[in-house]
Amino acid sequence: MIGHGWAVDLLAGYIVHGQERHAYLITGPQGVGRRTLALRFSQALNCQQPPTPGQPCRVCSTCRRIEAMLHPDLSIVQAEHEGEVMRIDLVRELQHSLALAPYEARYRVALLLRFEEAHASAANAMLKTLEEPPPQVIILLTANNQESLLPTIVSRCEVIRLRPLSMDETSQGLQAVRGLPAETAEKLAHISGGRPGYALQLFAQPQLLQQRRTFIEELVEVLATSRRERFAFAAGRANIKDELRIELQVWLTVWRDVLILASGITSEVTNLDYTAQLSQLASAVGLQAAQYYLSSVEKAINRIDHNVNTRLTLEVLLLDFPRLNHLNLTA
Numbered sequence: 001m002i003g004h005g006w007a008v009d010l011l012a013g014y015i016v017h018g019q020e021r022h023a024y025l026i027t028g029p030q031g032v033g034r035r036t037l038a039l040r041f042s043q044a045l046n047c048q049q050p051p052t053p054g055q056p057c058r059v060c061s062t063c064r065r066i067e068a069m070l071h072p073d074l075s076i077v078q079a080e081h082e083g084e085v086m087r088i089d090l091v092r093e094l095q096h097s098l099a100l101a102p103y104e105a106r107y108r109v110a111l112l113l114r115f116e117e118a119h120a121s122a123a124n125a126m127l128k129t130l131e132e133p134p135p136q137v138i139i140l141l142t143a144n145n146q147e148s149l150l151p152t153i154v155s156r157c158e159v160i161r162l163r164p165l166s167m168d169e170t171s172q173g174l175q176a177v178r179g180l181p182a183e184t185a186e187k188l189a190h191i192s193g194g195r196p197g198y199a200l201q202l203f204a205q206p207q208l209l210q211q212r213r214t215f216i217e218e219l220v221e222v223l224a225t226s227r228r229e230r231f232a233f234a235a236g237r238a239n240i241k242d243e244l245r246i247e248l249q250v251w252l253t254v255w256r257d258v259l260i261l262a263s264g265i266t267s268e269v270t271n272l273d274y275t276a277q278l279s280q281l282a283s284a285v286g287l288q289a290a291q292y293y294l295s296s297v298e299k300a301i302n303r304i305d306h307n308v309n310t311r312l313t314l315e316v317l318l319l320d321f322p323r324l325n326h327l328n329l330t331a
Contacts (some may be wrong), residue, residue, distance in 0.1 A: 001195030002173030003165040004033055009295035011041045012054030012159070019159045020107075021044070022129050023139040027146055028162030030082075031198025033289040034142040036109050036160065042074060044068050045138060046105040051304040058184065062105060068251075073105040078113035083245055083305060086118040091125045098129065098137050108137045108168070116148035130156040167268070169248050174199055189288040190272040215250040216274065222318060230318040238311035241304065248301050248317075262287040284324055296320045306319060 001008060002253040014020050026059035028033045043056030043063045048123065050056060056063050065071040077094050079086040094110055102108045119125070132292075133139065139157075146154045146161075170189035173196055174180040179190070180203060189208070191212070202208050222233055237244045253270040253327075260268055261275075261282035269275050282290060303311055 001033060001036055002035060002177050003169055004162055007037055007160050007162065008189040011037075012044060012269040015044055015054040016127070020138060022137065023141070023144065023157040025141045025146060025149070025154060025159045026162060028192075029144060029164065029195060030114075031166055031192060031195035031201065032162045033195070033197050034162060035111075035113060035162070036197060038140040038142060038164050038259075039069070041109070041140065042138075042211060046073070046106050047069075051193070066109075071105065072103040073108045074090070075110045076107070076113065077110065079117045081242065082114065082117075083242060084117065087116070087120050088119055088125055091118070091122045095125070095129055098134050102136055104279040106136070108134075110137065110139045112139070112141045114143065115153075116143045116145075123153060127152055127154035165196065166193060170196050170199060171193050174203075178203070187272055190270055191253075193270050205244050210274060211246075212250050215247045216271065218253060219254060223321055223323065225323075226318065230321075234281065234311050234318055237314055241310050244310065244314065245301065245304055248297055248304070252297045252301070254281075254292065255290060255297055257291040258282045258285065259287065259294055261328075262290045272326040274291060285322060289322065293321060 011024075016137060023051075024038075026037055026063050040056060043058060043066045044050065044054055046062050046066065047056040048062050058064070058067065061070065066074055067198050073093050075097055077090050094112075098108055098110060099244075100108075101177050111127040112126070115123075115126075127150070130139065141153070143149055146159055164170075167186070167189045170192065171182070171185040174188060175182060175184035178200065184203070185199075188199040188202055191202060191209075210327060217238065224229060225233070238245075254274075255269050257274070257278045258281050259270050262285070266275065269278070285293070296317055300313050303313045
């Protein structure tokens with residue numbers, strides 16, 4: 001893993017001393033390493049030839065199949081797409097498989113990804129399993145934060161909170177673990193906001209970087225448009241909810257950068273390749289306004305996640321934005 005050594009040591013210690021809990025909740029922002037940590041722990045629990053106690057070899061048949069999420073004793077449960085709902089039938093199917101003894105491994109492992117997306121009925125159904133877990137079963141949940149889950153779910157898990165890494169730690173990890181060039185690693189460390197998983201995704205899929213540039217350019221274009229043009233923009237985006245959510249996440253990083261730059265800080269900028277241009281935007285709007293626009297985007301994302309009318313949500317957001325027709329944010 002890149003970073004989170006304390007969490008790795010904690011989980012390895014449980015295995016070494018035979019003190020494995022029946023359920024863990026791993027929290028943190030998407031791309032920070034929640035799923036990777038869960039898979040490494042699953043490997044360590046079931047590795048056929050651990051090089052040291054509590055550490056997986058990652059080369060035996062069991063480790064390789066868990067890495068590929070294809071092991072018969074590893075169950076992966078998640079909503080079909082990010083932002084959608086995890087249905088109760090997925091949990092019911094999982095419960096049926098967990099009632100069986102492990103097929104070949106030491107433990108059956110259930111990995112429920114993005115559990116904040118679980119329908120209330122699915123969460124309540126899972127609560128029953130957490131209260132009375134079958135023997136030889138380890139349950140791993142991931143979520144953005146524990147506040148998004150039922151308190152009764154959280155109370156039955158050991159919570160492991162992952163936070164974004166520093167830019168330096170992320171950059172150095174990308175170079176050491178994946179061999180990325182220093183300049184590329186630094187750029188991706190900033191764009192990902194210290195989330196190594198997301199940084200690696202950006203490296204593997206260059207089209208995501210181009211998409212990000214497009215979204216930033218569209219924000220600049222929107223800031224120069226009239227009210228009528230903003231309504232037209234909202235109408236054109238309302239029917240592509242998944243892409244809109246991604247675009248708003250990019251806009252969120254822009255306004256966060258503007259807020260940081262308006263505060264006189266430059267070291268924590270996410271969109272490092274746009275620093276000069278975002279400094280121009282920070283000078284135009286100021287600290288207080290930048291904070292307001294950042295909050296507006298956060299509220300819009302939250303409303304879309306809670307299925308509030310997408311077009312209306314976007315219209316309200318765009319009307320909140322200032323009209324600035326003198327900016328040139330071409331990087």
